[in-house]
Amino acid sequence: xxxxxxxxxxxxxxxxxxxxxxxxxxxxxxxxxxxYYVLEMFPYPSGRIHIGHVRNYAMGDVVARFKxxxxxxxxxxxxxxxxxxxxxNAAMKNKVHPGEWTYExxxxxxxxxxxxxxxxxxxxxxxxxxxxxxxxxxxxxLDFLDKDLAFRRTSKVNWDPVDHTVLAxxxxxxxxxxxxxxxxxxxxxxxxxxxxxxxxxxxxxxLEDLKRWPEKVRTMQHNWIGKSEGALLRFELGEQNRPEGFxxxxxxxxxxxxxxxxSFCALSPGHPLTRKLAEDNSELxxxxxxxxxxxxxxxxxxxxxxxxxxxxxxxxHPLDDNWQIPVYVANFVLMDYGTGAVFGCPAHDQxxxxxxxxxxxxxxxxVIPANEDPADYKIADIxxxxxxxxxxxxxxxxxxxxxxxxxxxxxxxxxxKAERQTxxxxxxxxxxxxxxxxxxxxxxxxxxxxxxxxxxxxLPVKLPDDVSFDKPGNPLEHHPTWKNVKxxxxxxxxxxxxxxxxxxxxxxxxxxxxxxxxADVPVVAKEVNKWLPVDQYIGGVEHAILHLLYxxxxxxxxxxxxxxEVKEPFAGLFTQGMVNHExxxxxxxxxxxxxxxxxxxEGKNRKAVHDxxxxxxxxxxxxxxxxxKLNTIDPSEILAHYGADTARWFMLSDSPPERDVEWTQAGAxxxxxxxxxxxRLIEEALPKLAKAEAPEPDDFDEAAxxxxxxxxxxxxxxxxxxxxxxxxxxxxQIYEFTNHLGSATKxxxxxxxxxxxxxxxxxxxxxxxFAPMMxxxxxxxxxxxxxxxxxxxxxxxxxxxxxxxxxxxxxxVQVNGKRRDELTISPDASKNSIEKAALALDNVKRSIGDKKxxxxxxxxxxxxxxxx
RNA sequence: GCGGGCGUGGCGGAAUUGGUAGACGCAAGGGACUUAAAAUCCCUCGGCCUUUGUGCUGUGCGGGUUCGAGUCCCGCCGCCCGCACCA
Numbered sequence: 001x002x003x004x005x006x007x008x009x010x011x012x013x014x015x016x017x018x019x020x021x022x023x024x025x026x027x028x029x030x031x032x033x034x035x036y037y038v039l040e041m042f043p044y045p046s047g048r049i050h051i052g053h054v055r056n057y058a059m060g061d062v063v064a065r066f067k068x069x070x071x072x073x074x075x076x077x078x079x080x081x082x083x084x085x086x087x088x089n090a091a092m093k094n095k096v097h098p099g100e101w102t103y104e105x106x107x108x109x110x111x112x113x114x115x116x117x118x119x120x121x122x123x124x125x126x127x128x129x130x131x132x133x134x135x136x137x138x139x140x141x142l143d144f145l146d147k148d149l150a151f152r153r154t155s156k157v158n159w160d161p162v163d164h165t166v167l168a169x170x171x172x173x174x175x176x177x178x179x180x181x182x183x184x185x186x187x188x189x190x191x192x193x194x195x196x197x198x199x200x201x202x203x204x205x206x207l208e209d210l211k212r213w214p215e216k217v218r219t220m221q222h223n224w225i226g227k228s229e230g231a232l233l234r235f236e237l238g239e240q241n242r243p244e245g246f247x248x249x250x251x252x253x254x255x256x257x258x259x260x261x262x263s264f265c266a267l268s269p270g271h272p273l274t275r276k277l278a279e280d281n282s283e284l285x286x287x288x289x290x291x292x293x294x295x296x297x298x299x300x301x302x303x304x305x306x307x308x309x310x311x312x313x314x315x316x317h318p319l320d321d322n323w324q325i326p327v328y329v330a331n332f333v334l335m336d337y338g339t340g341a342v343f344g345c346p347a348h349d350q351x352x353x354x355x356x357x358x359x360x361x362x363x364x365x366x367v368i369p370a371n372e373d374p375a376d377y378k379i380a381d382i383x384x385x386x387x388x389x390x391x392x393x394x395x396x397x398x399x400x401x402x403x404x405x406x407x408x409x410x411x412x413x414x415x416x417k418a419e420r421q422t423x424x425x426x427x428x429x430x431x432x433x434x435x436x437x438x439x440x441x442x443x444x445x446x447x448x449x450x451x452x453x454x455x456x457x458x459l460p461v462k463l464p465d466d467v468s469f470d471k472p473g474n475p476l477e478h479h480p481t482w483k484n485v486k487x488x489x490x491x492x493x494x495x496x497x498x499x500x501x502x503x504x505x506x507x508x509x510x511x512x513x514x515x516x517x518x519a520d521v522p523v524v525a526k527e528v529n530k531w532l533p534v535d536q537y538i539g540g541v542e543h544a545i546l547h548l549l550y551x552x553x554x555x556x557x558x559x560x561x562x563x564x565e566v567k568e569p570f571a572g573l574f575t576q577g578m579v580n581h582e583x584x585x586x587x588x589x590x591x592x593x594x595x596x597x598x599x600x601x602e603g604k605n606r607k608a609v610h611d612x613x614x615x616x617x618x619x620x621x622x623x624x625x626x627x628x629k630l631n632t633i634d635p636s637e638i639l640a641h642y643g644a645d646t647a648r649w650f651m652l653s654d655s656p657p658e659r660d661v662e663w664t665q666a667g668a669x670x671x672x673x674x675x676x677x678x679x680r681l682i683e684e685a686l687p688k689l690a691k692a693e694a695p696e697p698d699d700f701d702e703a704a705x706x707x708x709x710x711x712x713x714x715x716x717x718x719x720x721x722x723x724x725x726x727x728x729x730x731x732x733q734i735y736e737f738t739n740h741l742g743s744a745t746k747x748x749x750x751x752x753x754x755x756x757x758x759x760x761x762x763x764x765x766x767x768x769x770f771a772p773m774m775x776x777x778x779x780x781x782x783x784x785x786x787x788x789x790x791x792x793x794x795x796x797x798x799x800x801x802x803x804x805x806x807x808x809x810x811x812x813v814q815v816n817g818k819r820r821d822e823l824t825i826s827p828d829a830s831k832n833s834i835e836k837a838a839l840a841l842d843n844v845k846r847s848i849g850d851k852k853x854x855x856x857x858x859x860x861x862x863x864x865x866x867x868x
Numbered sequence: 869g870c871g872g873g874c875g876u877g878g879c880g881g882a883a884u885u886g887g888u889a890g891a892c893g894c895a896a897g898g899g900a901c902u903u904a905a906a907a908u909c910c911c912u913c914g915g916c917c918u919u920u921g922u923g924c925u926g927u928g929c930g931g932g933u934u935c936g937a938g939u940c941c942c943g944c945c946g947c948c949c950g951c952a953c954c955a
Contacts, residue, residue: 005907044955084955157953168953216872220950223871298951302869332869336952351869426952433953503955541949544872549952578949654880654893658873660948667880670894673907680908732882732892739892812888817936819888820922843922857935863887867935 006679008643012776016117024792027075027121029527036072037531038064039511041539041547042079045105045127046086049112051663052540054635055651056576058773059727060538061118062652065772066722067535068119069796075531077514078113078120080106080127083134083438084503085168091437091469098437099465102129112636116644117775119792124517128506133513134439135460136522137505141442142453143561149195152451155430156270158295159187163472166434172295179472186292191432192441192499196553200225200424202567203552212572214658217544224545226425230254231409234417235265235315235343238324242313243276249315249327252338252423257404258345260393261366263356265315265343266308266328270335277311277329284309284329291331298334306355307331318417319394319408330355338423346383353383366393367401429550431502436467436475438500446487446494455488461496474498507547508554511537511569523563532564533571536725541575541658548573574725577660638668645774646672652727652773674735675777678770681738682781685745685763690756692786700754703747707755709803710740711762716799718769727773734770741766760785765797813838814865815847823864831858838864 019025040060043053064076080102087098094101106127113120126133144150158167162180166189171178196203204225207218233256235249249265267274269291278285287309294300308330317323325343332351333342346356347365356363367388368374374391390396395411396404412418432441440461442454454461464482467475476482476498487494509522515531516524532555539547551569558564638647650671655661700708714737721730741762748755763785771778771791782791806827811834813821821843825834835856838844848868855867 041955046955081955086954166953169951170954172953220872224951226871296953299869302951304869306869430952435953502953504952507955540955541873542955543950545950546952547955656881659881660874662880664879664894666894674893676907728881729892735892810888814888814936817934822888846922855935857887859887862884863936865887865935 006676006777006780008645008675008776009640011780012115012117012643012645015776015779016114018779018790019117019119019792022790024790025076025119025121026123027077028073031073033071033073035075035531036064036067036536037075037534038067038536039077039514039534039538041537041543042081042507042510043109044081044084044086045102045109047105047108049109049635051635051638051651052578053113054116054647055657055661056538056540057113057116057118058648058651059574059576059657059725060536061116061120061648061775062722062727062772063536063538063725064119065775065792066796068792069768069772069794071795074119075514076118076120077124077517078118078122079125079510079514080109080129081503081507081510082106082127082129083500083506085435085437087437088435088469095469097465097467099129099463102127102437112639115636115639116648119775124514126510126513126517128439128503128510129437131460131462132518133510134506136513136519137439137501137509138442138454138459138461139456140509140522140558140561140563141501142456142459143563144194144557145453147557147560149198149557149560150431151193151195152190153193153428154188154190155193156186156296157189157191157434159185160472161185165473167295169295169297172297172300175293175295175300183293184295185289186296189432189434191430192443192497192501194429194431194505194553194557196429196550197424197426199553199556200227200426202556203426203549206552206568210568210571210573213570214573214575217541217548217573217575220544221549224426224549227422228254228425229420229422231256231405231412231418232339232421233259233318233343233412235318235325237327238314238316240314243273246273246276249273249341250339251341251343252421253343255345255348255405256408256418257390257393257396257399257401258348258366259317259319259343259408260396261345261347261364262317262325262343263346263362263364264326264328264352264359265341266330266333266355267311268333268335268340269329269331271329271333271340273341274311274329277313281311284311287329287331294331301334302332304331306351306358308355308359310359318412326361328355328359336427337425347379348383348385350383350385353379353381364392366390366396429502429504429553431505432499433502434474434477434498435500436463436469438503439506440476441497441499441501443497444485444487444494445497446490446492448492449487449489449494452487452489452494458488476500504547504550505554508550509558511551512555512558512564523558525563525565528563529565532566533569536572536574537570538574538576540578544575574657576657577655642668642672643675643776645777646675649674649731649774653731654728656728657725674738675774678738678766678774678777679781681742681745682763682767682784685741685759686784688745688748688750688756689760689763689785690753692760694757694760697753697757700758701752703744704752704754704758707740707744707748707758707762709806710737711758711765712799712803714740715765715769715797716804719796719799722772730769731773734766737762737766737769767791768794768797809861811861812863813841813844814863815844816868817865818847820844820847827861829860831860834858834860834864838866 038060040056064074068074082102087102090096090101091098141150158172160167160177160180160182162182167177172184176183204227207222230253233251233253237246237248269288278288294304308328311327311329313327314324315327317325344352346353346363348367363379365377365379368377368391369386369388387401390399390404396407409418409420442459442461444452444454446452464479471478483495483498485494485496511534512523512528515527555564555569556567559567635647650668714733717733718730748759750756767778767781778791808824809827810822810824812819813823821841823837825837835858851868853866853868857865
């Protein structure tokens, strides 16, 4: 009777075909059911799916299938984030066209993803490098331009002076270009920007409404926008040495209260005054050059040792003309934030303190903590940033910080030396990229008409196919004909904009495009307003700020340009953790792939050798899977061997989805065994089950009733876990329930009507509760249970509330916080009767001894604590 | 450097959100079945103790709040993510 071993890969193919033939996953656009839009962050088509993708898409698929079972009309699309640097790198390395490389990768990955059995509406698939997609994106750009949401200004880029090319931050390694090895320089280029700062306040305030976003993501975005209310202060330059045309330094500060603690002013290396001074100060010019070699990445700039140069200039203190303050140029002052200049108050800012110690500048505390005496309060190595009362500050002495801030601004405002100002850390979004493989910016530069948008009817501006990557730099720049065009306005010789858009632009509106993926407008209002916002968006935390903030900007910008009515694109967000794996190195210290490594022994004796040569291998730390460390697992081997259900189940088990997981062979095998166990269990239970259409009997014996309670509790618990994306807990529930059903299958009798019914109910529930996670096996079992339907179409069972309530519960009894016994009692027993019963327990009596009971704490349904 | 997060047995983790720490799974050990193996099934499984208990101890480390802390507060340590041109 025992069936053939379940051939998962084989049966999975079968069920995928059935779903496809019945067109199960095409979105029903006419449905009356409530909509539910599930979206996972779409993948970059690197060529092969990654186990992290399996985790991400398995989660999304569980949500999609679960919501479908709950009666929603589900939209669950998939596409490709297909523009970007890797395609160009491949082109340079392998002489293959980026487009060809990308589409080939997409084909491979699509095939792999289809093996996962995802409930995706593949009819809506697109790649961002499809002309049809970027055509619409170019229209959006022109609309943004119209509303002044797109504009040009200069900004700095990393410049490789040998390759004559712009470098991405990740291409700058220790201040040198990754290919040429030449020290990077900074260059000012005129580039295109999106005016995200227009919505700074709205992007900030609306975070509060995103109730189904992780708190940490909201906090990160809040800090990223970085609204700070402060003051703009003006320091007059001393007449000595000051360059022509410069009279003052403007400084933004949130700590105007510390103005009497100022001991220096510092300019950014990029400040106009710095530039001017450097013209005839070679030391300063060299310093600027040194700063520029750090590249444009903020991280590198802030990690660098704090350094400065005394310019020899002084400014007068805004509140005392006789007080001269030295002016430095410092590498930690950012040109992009505030005014590019700061005043330093070393006592109350750590960076300023470090700088002051290095250059022997005064450190005068002006804010004194409550428990300190102003007369002898000194700052050592740590700046004091907390609250306190002002001291050493003339008319401010004794004031609280906030009062002092106001007092300073009010005083300075009288003679125009200060005004209140709000600053944001958020900067406008630079979208220009000097690269080929991106969406062309639809602009023509004409000598007479200046910037001319490409007329909508002339769109799309297609990327030319005949490009060469032999020369470093942007192939569009070198293209002989593409670049040269006639001006659409005056007809004279003009040239195309050769910058393409940041790939973040592509991913900032794809969620909207999925609602009408074939339309010849960016979005069809009726569709997009019906489906948006995305009800559940799932992806990695690494996108917590940029991608999600840009998408929120785009929705707003698309509202302003009349495309959308929904300004928040993602109502629910879930950020899943990464998949990690052990790392391995051979004797030469080179990384090894897990597939080349054989593990021997267990626990402390565990060691690794090279699979083919037997050479010893060092087991390294468990790290994020990355190509450079070779610790990636190719899911296609897993899929071919164990099947999709095993891979999906394992990725959903154990680890909470928001946390990282480690891929282990043992874990995969455990999941695989469970697949077989379920299959066997249904097989074994079959002869004892009531008929599919059998009515509910009037009577159930104790055993049948217990199983029914377990079934209903399990379906209820799994429902709640899936609703809250706690997949690991749902998995544990299912394991536990499977154990119950396993015992019942052994002892129950087919002839006992109540037992047969309870058993069928349990088996049915079990299949339905694991169906979202292991959909293929579920169809297999569903068919075996003689239902002539598909489990994918079956509605989620409703738990019977009456079966969820226990007649008695156990609560712990503590004496002085230590557990001494437990009490079995009715869940609605009164406090009084609980206390009586608890005090009557032998163990409790012994623990109390002859001591006096001081207090009895009773939390109904939870605990009793007797304090003696 | 700045911002955010995480830390519980050999391992992944659970803990009704302040109420019996270790559910469930993996690994391991023992046993059953088998000519044998695989598969399967059953049992044990945080640490300590010449007191095996109604015992002590235990959630990264050190303090604190509370009748009660893995959970809250303060201070450390370690790891991870982001930092605007990787996607």
